[in-house]
Amino acid sequence: MFENVKKNKIESGFIIAIFIIMITIIVYYICHALKFGTLSIVIALIFSIATAWGSYYYSDKIVLSLNKARPATKEEDLKIVNILDALMVTSGLSTKPRLYVVDDPQPNAFATGRNPEKAVICVTTGLLEKLDYYELEGVIAHELSHIKNYDIRLSCVVSVMVGFIVMLSDMFSRILFWGGLDNDRDSNKGNAILMVIGLIFLILSPIFGSLMQLALSRKREFLADSTAIEFTRNPDGLISALQKLEADSNQLATANSATANMYIVNPFKKNTKEGKKKSSSLWSTHPSTEDRIEALRNLK
Secondary structure, three states: OHHHHHHHHHHHHHHHHHHHHHHHHHHHHHHHHOOOOOHHHHHHHHHHHHHHHHHHHHHHHHHHHHOOOEEOOHHHHHHHHHHHHHHHHHHOOOOOOEEEEEOOOOOOEEEEOOOHHHOEEEEEHHHHHHOOHHHHHHHHHHHHHHHHOOHHHHHHHHHHHHHHHHHHHHHHHHHHHOOOOOOOOOOOHHHHHHHHHHHHHHHHHHHHHHHHHHHHHHHHHHHHHHHHHHHHOOHHHHHHHHHHHHHOOOOOOOOOOOOHHHEOOOOOOOOOOOOOOOOOOOOOOOOOHHHHHHHHHHHO
């Protein structure tokens, strides 16, 4: 457990540094395209550092806003409040995460925040209505595992920064479309080569960021599932919950590609032929539910 936490902290710092470099390069080429001259690199550095700082300190607020979440209350959500209180004893966490609710019929949940002291667990009303006590306990234990393992810091920051990269790449493509680049034939050939390299990087960076986001999410779901069982000592509760979540056909209205990897199951439902096993692909935000259930059964 401690080795995983340490590894996650190191990975978080490393990936944030990669994204700072990526955003710096993208903003530099945007500024260069707008003919800001020597100020381009200064603007790029300031923007990338500010983006990284904002993503780290305000990522939870950004994610909650995107998902239109409201704070949970004892009056309306007593069952989930009691489950979280009980799990705090076995989880070993010193600070209780804040609880939020998304009004949506799809049963789902996610955790976010930059550290366990600033963590948030968010569930949908569909989850509260369709799962029994032990199934809800398994889901909340899974989200607590993400918090304890420091998965939330990395997944939340990566989600926000991938969104920034996609936005910047789109902005640059619009500049290219409207002829914002310097087309002077007498321009320096070396500069033209650099611009081509920058353009290639702009095209590939959102793909790279998304793949990193998806790979990190898939890898950590199995660990969170197994850690949840350490908290509850009841694999059947989480297994039953995963089966219900996978079988539910409702679409999550607030779901978006930037935050899909944070949910306990993929919020985007796809139609598959009956009897055909769903499997993970390169673009899957989660390992297949069948694989996760099989791994949990092996722990029994």
